[in-house]
Amino acid sequence: MRPLTGMALAARAYAAARWRERTLRSRDAVARYQARRLRALGRHLATLPFYAGIDPDRPESWPVIDKAVLLANFAAMNVAGLELAEVRAALDRGENRIGRCTVGHSTGTSGNRGYFVISDAERYVWLGTLLAKALPDALWRRHRVALALPGFSRLYAAAEGGSRVRLGLFDLDDGVDGWADRFAAFAPDTIVAPPKVLRLLAERGLISRGATAFSAAEVLDPVDAAPIAAATGLPVRQIYMATEGLLGVSCAHGTLHLAEDAVAFEWEPAGALVQPVITDFTRRAQAMARYRMNDLLRLSDARCPCGSAFQAVAAVEGRRDDxxxxxxxxxxxxxxxxxxxxxxxxxxxxxxxxxxxxxxxxxxxxxxxxxxxxxxxxxxxxxxxxxxxxxxxxxxxxxxxxxxxxxxxxxxxxxxxxxxx
Structure with missing residues (x-):
């Protein structure tokens, strides 16, 4: 059988994500689905050197790791056995491919970059899942999506081959003045950018009424959300993602829902907030199992009007480092x-x-x-x-x-x- 093309993989992932949204309508259904996916992931993890000897059927017994553990055991936690030094050297040369894998890193604002390995298939699964959550009408409506994010990776570039979604990339390192005219000519109906950039675009009159604004890469503060919403006439939505993967997307009501059909979340208390420990069961090229993130979240018990059973987040409040x-x-x-x-x-x-x-x-x-x-x-x-x-x-x-x-x-x-x- 001929392997699926990248965009065919994205289309299949899109359809699967939409199906999960329609069928996982209760917390019990979400838990049952996650249990099946975690058991399958456990069998894969057991083939990696770092996880040798784990019980694949007992996710609660798998080791909790953090960035330091991941970096110290990098080669033992990815299927290609890529060494961290090898990945860093490739990125220093301006390359983001090693063999059949894409490699990348986080912005490193905490002074300690995170590094990732992802397969081509996983890139397109990521793309299809994101589109299903952010643009659920993408199969029958064309979109012009502007991405103004730091450190464009091949994750974003994967969307450039789509026929329904036209993507415009705007490099934050060039500053808004460097691409404001090109942005205006592109006339996006959807913008994904850090809140400070969305706010600046709104204040300059570069965001059209009715455009959908997705805040990403930074904490969305109320002082930024208000002028953005005033410009669009719609709630500011969020895409919660990191080096660790796609973690959540806001629905049309503006409620941030965790991507619990792709990631299982455990919670460690931090006062009135919680710190997530995540297990991404969509990734195989690099293990991301029981990974303690640095983020601080305020969860919500309220049921969103959209009816989603996925956990709602009242706010991503910052980082434990802060x-x-x-x-x-x-x-x-x-x-x-x-x-x-x-x-x-x-x-x-x-x-x-x-x-x-x-x-x-x-x-x-x-x-x-x-x-x-x-x-x-x-x-x-x-x-x-x-x-x-x-x-x-x-x-x-x-x-x-x-x-x-x-x-x-x-x-x-x-x-x-x-x-x-």
């Missing part, structure tokens, strides 16, 4: 973000940075009184049993092509006695 550590208390980014925005509804941009053991610097727009903000942040910290010297400035640095983190920690103590609050 939990502020103050006097033995860990303060998650959402606590200070919410306190700041509630202090003055006129705030449309900000930065909160921990610079010392008990020191926070807050940058606000010109014209915003810093005292109510300082008091609100101090009160939020006091409710957790924490305190800090809070310095207010009015010199917000411009957002560039790197990932925007409005709340971040730039100071690292001995964390041996820290627990999240």
């Amino acid at each position: 939990i502020l550590l103050l006097g033995g208390v860990a303060v998650t980014p959402d606590v200070l973000r919410n306190a700041l925005l509630d202090a003055d509804r006129r705030i449309d941009d900000f930065r909160i940075v921990q610079t010392g053991a008990e020191a926070i610097v807050v940058a606000l727009p010109e014209g915003i009184d810093g005292e109510p903000v300082r008091a609100a942040l101090a009160a939020a910290l006091a409710r957790l049993g924490a305190s800090a010297t809070i310095t207010v400035a009015h010199d917000i640095p411009p957002a560039n092509a790197t990932k925007l983190r409005r709340v971040r920690r730039e100071w690292s103590p001995d964390q041996s006695s820290i627990s999240a609050s």
Whole structure:
């Protein structure tokens, strides 16, 4: 039998994802489906050196890994046996292919890049699944999709061969000014970009009324969502994906639903938030099983009007690396973000940075009184049993092509006695 072409694989994955959306209509159905896929994945994992000796039928017994473990055991966790040094060398030469595999890396904003190996077939399965969730009408309606994302990989380029979806690539490293005219001429009906870029496009009148805006690659803050939604007249949607894979897509109601038909999620508590441990059962070229991510999520118990049984996410709040550590208390980014925005509804941009053991610097727009903000942040910290010297400035640095983190920690103590609050 002749193997399927790339776009045929994408079409099949699209149809399969749409079928799962229609048939997995309860949490029990999702759990049963995941159990079958996890058992099949377990049999594959057992063939990889790192997972030799695991019980394929007991996913809960598989080791929990993180980025450090993955990088230290890179060759033992991919089917081609590619060494990490080999992948890095190829990428340094500007190459993203080794044999039949595509390789790539994350943006590395935390100072430690993640690296991935993916097969051609998996690229097109990823594409079909994403299209089914983001553009469910793509089979009968043509779309012009603008992608303005950092580090274009062959994952995105896979869509260029589609007949129903015309793709426009806009490099963030060139800056919006470098491609604004080309973007306007392309006239996309769908835009995928970091929220800071979507907001800039909206403020320049480059996003058409009725266009669908997908926020990706960064935390979607309310200060960005409001002007984007005002420009489109529609809810801002999200595509939640990372080096680890496609993790979730918002429905037309704006609710972010996890891609539980492709990924199984376990949750580790981080105060009122949770940190995901993921198992992607669509990937074979490189294992992604019980991988502890660095993200912090706020889950939602509300049933979305769209009727999806897939877990809803109220917000992706940030990263565990950006939990502020103050006097033995860990303060998650959402606590200070919410306190700041509630202090003055006129705030449309900000930065909160921990610079010392008990020191926070807050940058606000010109014209915003810093005292109510300082008091609100101090009160939020006091409710957790924490305190800090809070310095207010009015010199917000411009957002560039790197990932925007409005709340971040730039100071690292001995964390041996820290627990999240």
